[in-house]
Amino acid sequence: MNSELVSYIDWFRSSTAYINAHRGKTFVVLLSGEALLDDNFANIVYDLSLLRSLGVKLVLIHGARPQITQALDKADIGSRYYQNLRITDIASLESIVETVGALGIGIEARFSMGLAHSPMSGADIRICRGNFVTARPVGIYHGIDFHYTGKVRKIASEAIKKQLEQNNIVLLSNLGYSTTGEVFNLSAEEVATETAIALGADKFILFIPGSGVLNQQAELVASISKADAETFIQNNVDTKTEEIRTTCQALAAAVKAFDGNVHRSHLISYKENGALLQELFTRDGNGSLLSADNFEQLRSADNDDIAGILKLIKPLEQAGSLVARSRELLESEIANFKVIELENSIVACAALYALDEHSAEVACIAIHSEYQKRGFGERLLTDLEIKARQSGLNKLFVLTTVASHWFLEKGFSESGPEELPQKKQQLYNYQRNSKVFVKSL
Numbered sequence: 001m002n003s004e005l006v007s008y009i010d011w012f013r014s015s016t017a018y019i020n021a022h023r024g025k026t027f028v029v030l031l032s033g034e035a036l037l038d039d040n041f042a043n044i045v046y047d048l049s050l051l052r053s054l055g056v057k058l059v060l061i062h063g064a065r066p067q068i069t070q071a072l073d074k075a076d077i078g079s080r081y082y083q084n085l086r087i088t089d090i091a092s093l094e095s096i097v098e099t100v101g102a103l104g105i106g107i108e109a110r111f112s113m114g115l116a117h118s119p120m121s122g123a124d125i126r127i128c129r130g131n132f133v134t135a136r137p138v139g140i141y142h143g144i145d146f147h148y149t150g151k152v153r154k155i156a157s158e159a160i161k162k163q164l165e166q167n168n169i170v171l172l173s174n175l176g177y178s179t180t181g182e183v184f185n186l187s188a189e190e191v192a193t194e195t196a197i198a199l200g201a202d203k204f205i206l207f208i209p210g211s212g213v214l215n216q217q218a219e220l221v222a223s224i225s226k227a228d229a230e231t232f233i234q235n236n237v238d239t240k241t242e243e244i245r246t247t248c249q250a251l252a253a254a255v256k257a258f259d260g261n262v263h264r265s266h267l268i269s270y271k272e273n274g275a276l277l278q279e280l281f282t283r284d285g286n287g288s289l290l291s292a293d294n295f296e297q298l299r300s301a302d303n304d305d306i307a308g309i310l311k312l313i314k315p316l317e318q319a320g321s322l323v324a325r326s327r328e329l330l331e332s333e334i335a336n337f338k339v340i341e342l343e344n345s346i347v348a349c350a351a352l353y354a355l356d357e358h359s360a361e362v363a364c365i366a367i368h369s370e371y372q373k374r375g376f377g378e379r380l381l382t383d384l385e386i387k388a389r390q391s392g393l394n395k396l397f398v399l400t401t402v403a404s405h406w407f408l409e410k411g412f413s414e415s416g417p418e419e420l421p422q423k424k425q426q427l428y429n430y431q432r433n434s435k436v437f438v439k440s441l
């Protein structure tokens with residue numbers, strides 16, 4: 001047997017566990033209007049058909065943003081937005097209904113294409129559309145009437161489940177219907193998120209242009225906690241990059257779904273052939289998964305964490321890298337601490353102490369020796385910087401004896417004890433001879 005065939009057989013066998021795990025599960029999939037336009041969309045249709053053939057229950061939600069913009073431009077109506085939300089007047093609505101209707105038919109056609117010699121050969125896929133989404137108007141906001149721009153009021157989850165039981169794929173769009181018989185233009189992200197929550201989906205899959213969430217070294221983050229997703233969104237609120245903006249939007253939907261008890265959301269590239277299959281059927285994946293399982297969580301500390309923090313910092317206190325803290329002191333200051341928890345133990349901590357109305361001190365930053373060089377220190381520091389900025393502070397100090405270069409690399413510059421606010425200067429321990437660093441926020 002040639003080696004290519006051997007590796008194919010190995011791969012096929014190794015995917016069995018995933019095939020069994022996914023069978024009978026409900027996946028809600030968001031396909032943006034941009035994803036529908038991409039050259040790779042035909043492959044995504046094949047891969048979704050494959051999932052259906054393997055017994056996955058699929059609900060697809062498609063958007064239509066670029067197609068609507070193009071149709072409105074063509075009809076000389078143009079697009080009007082207020083705070084990034086499209087205003088849908090009656091003239092726009094007509095074009096939007098036409099555009100979204102045509103996209104739905106196009107998607108049905110693609111799933112019907114059982115051509116011989118194609119991956120769809122033999123797949124008998126049924127798609128079902130209907131009035132599963134009840135909407136209500138956004139209304140008048142800051143004096144602006146949004147007319148037929150709406151919000152999701154209810155998802156007919158029981159009716160959707162009946163279709164899924166019959167092995168049909170359910171296709172929803174960014175349109176919803178009101179109880180008064182009107183059509184409303186909704187955000188596809190909102191429809192998808194609310195559908196995932198209403199169905200209690202096992203997975204929420206969001207197709208994005210990039211390969212997933214990237215860290216500062218532009219490496220793919222394979223798994224991300226909810227807290228880190230929120231930090232990523234906060235850090236990129238002002239981004240001008242379309243790809244990051246879309247990633248943040250998808251992450252925000254995943255975070256909302258998480259709060260609604262949908263605990264596994266995958267961000268996957270719509271441009272990369274096979275990314276969906278790789279993410280779902282291989283151990284390494286190819287995308288970013290926001291989930292609650294076994295991943296580290298960055299959060300504020302509480303009294304239950306005191307024992308864990310003491311255990312973490314004790315060896316560093318003994319080595320003289322950190323100032324000693326008693327249990328009583330820690331109890332009174334616990335609100336200043338952030339921790340990273342991994343599999344029920346505290347593996348990292350850091351604290352922020354306000355010094356005066358403009359500045360604060362970063363202190364007690366400690367990463368368990370087995371977990372250093374994983375970016376935990378940087379994540380804690382970034383989180384404290386956000387907290388300080390949100391409290392209206394503009395300067396961060398740190399006193400260190402052993403980590404000068406680490407702080408220099410994080411944008412701090414060397415200062416001196418005389419630069420510290422008066423109160424802190426009086427407490428400065430000259431014997432310890434710590435170096436003082438400062439960073440403007």
Ligand SMILES: CC(C)(COP(=O)(O)OP(=O)(O)OC[C@H]1O[C@@H](n2cnc3c(N)ncnc32)[C@H](O)[C@@H]1OP(=O)(O)O)[C@@H](O)C(=O)NCCC(=O)NCCS
Pocket residue numbers: 316321322364365366367368371372373374375376377378379399400401402403404405406
């Ligand atoms: C310093 C510390 C907070 C860094 O945390 P971390 O999670 O390991 O750091 P990150 O993963 O964000 O960054 C790792 C990088 O920092 C470097 N680094 C780690 N400690 C350093 C130090 N003391 N000085 C200079 N660079 C350091 C690592 O070599 C690595 O760089 P590399 O990837 O180029 O090799 C951590 O090592 C620690 O807890 N040290 C012991 C306690 C301590 O000294 N605290 C500071 C008291 S103020």
